[in-house]
Amino acid sequence: MTARTPRIGVITFPGSLDDRDALAAVATMGGTGVSLWHGDHDLRSVDAVVLPGGFSYGDYLRCGAIATHAPIMEEVRAFAAIGGPVLGICNGFQVLCESRLLPGALIRNRSLRFVCREVTLRVETSQSVVTADLTPGETLAMPIKHGEGAFVARTQELVRMRSEGLVVFRYAGADGVVDDAHDPNGSLENIAGVRNAAGNVVGLMPHPEHAVDPDVGATGGQSVFASLLSSALAVAGS
Amino acid sequence: MTFSFEVLVSLKPGLADPAGKAVLSALPALGWTNVGAVHVGKHIALTLDAPDESTARAQVEAMADRLLSNPVIEDFRILDVAREP
Numbered sequence: 001m002t003a004r005t006p007r008i009g010v011i012t013f014p015g016s017l018d019d020r021d022a023l024a025a026v027a028t029m030g031g032t033g034v035s036l037w038h039g040d041h042d043l044r045s046v047d048a049v050v051l052p053g054g055f056s057y058g059d060y061l062r063c064g065a066i067a068t069h070a071p072i073m074e075e076v077r078a079f080a081a082i083g084g085p086v087l088g089i090c091n092g093f094q095v096l097c098e099s100r101l102l103p104g105a106l107i108r109n110r111s112l113r114f115v116c117r118e119v120t121l122r123v124e125t126s127q128s129v130v131t132a133d134l135t136p137g138e139t140l141a142m143p144i145k146h147g148e149g150a151f152v153a154r155t156q157e158l159v160r161m162r163s164e165g166l167v168v169f170r171y172a173g174a175d176g177v178v179d180d181a182h183d184p185n186g187s188l189e190n191i192a193g194v195r196n197a198a199g200n201v202v203g204l205m206p207h208p209e210h211a212v213d214p215d216v217g218a219t220g221g222q223s224v225f226a227s228l229l230s231s232a233l234a235v236a237g238s
Numbered sequence: 239m240t241f242s243f244e245v246l247v248s249l250k251p252g253l254a255d256p257a258g259k260a261v262l263s264a265l266p267a268l269g270w271t272n273v274g275a276v277h278v279g280k281h282i283a284l285t286l287d288a289p290d291e292s293t294a295r296a297q298v299e300a301m302a303d304r305l306l307s308n309p310v311i312e313d314f315r316i317l318d319v320a321r322e323p
Contacts, residue, residue, distance in 0.1 A: 105311040108256045152253055
């Protein structure tokens with residue numbers, strides 16, 4: 001059997017703005033990007049789904065809250081339930097938390113300011129569809145750009161997340177040290193990205209899709225998308 | 239019948255409330271130095287048609303739980319029930 005190119009769907013909600021960059025990142029890393037529309041009940045036979053960054057529905061009420069009830073989210077829930085890889089980036093992460101596909105929630109940055117800069121992430125687990133090819137302790141550089149990215153969860157939830165290893169990325173220094181000085185938005189325990197118990201649903205505030213081309217900056221997104229592509233093929237082939 | 243409701247949504251106690259903190263730190267500049275705590279929440283006013291008040295209230299509770307608030311981080315209270323003429 002010849003190797004197939006994985007089909008990675010990227011959902012466009014009203015107000016999404018990183019959908020095109022996500023499609024471009026998929027193509028750069030050797031996958032086929034497939035545009036998906038929020039109002040459809042159709043995932044177009046993709047092998048993985050990306051919920052991109054942006055300001056879906058103007059971020060009204062709460063970031064991601066209204067997108068959670070879009071028609072395509074029913075399909076995403078069903079896809080996630082059978083093990084399909086799902087990645088939420090920034091606003092997409094907020095949508096996945098609001099959908100209860102991921103634990104916790106994202107609130108206003110501690111500084112009350114929109115933060116736009118490069119950060120370093122420390123990989124905390126390889127048990128996820130975007131870190132399967134990575135080693136815990138490795139660091140990745142990529143940008144953040146958000147006003148409401150402080151990860152919060154109730155103590156009891158945080159304890160469960162710790163014991164089940166649900167934290168995928170933490171904000172860190174370039175040397176991998178995790179401390180408050182390297183927490184750009186006030187996230188609890190520097191949490192930048194989390195996964196569900198099965199590891200097939202992942203969300204993160206930083207933007208791997210803006211970090212695949214060395215001509216425009218950091219390249220920490222390459223390994224995230226490479227893992228997503230190989231996980232997509234592995235799941236599709238199983 | 240048409241009923242009016244107000245729903246108050248607030249962050250759960252113990253969670254960081256950066257908006258409340260920012261307001262709290264701005265008040266002393268205006269001379270109010272005795273304010274101990276400020277919490278910022280949301281106020282949602284709505285009307286709906288229902289056969290009676292208990293049906294209407296049950297629906298508002300369901301809406302508050304599913305969309306108007308995020309139970310992971312927020313509590314809600316339903317205020318002021320009024321039947322509109």
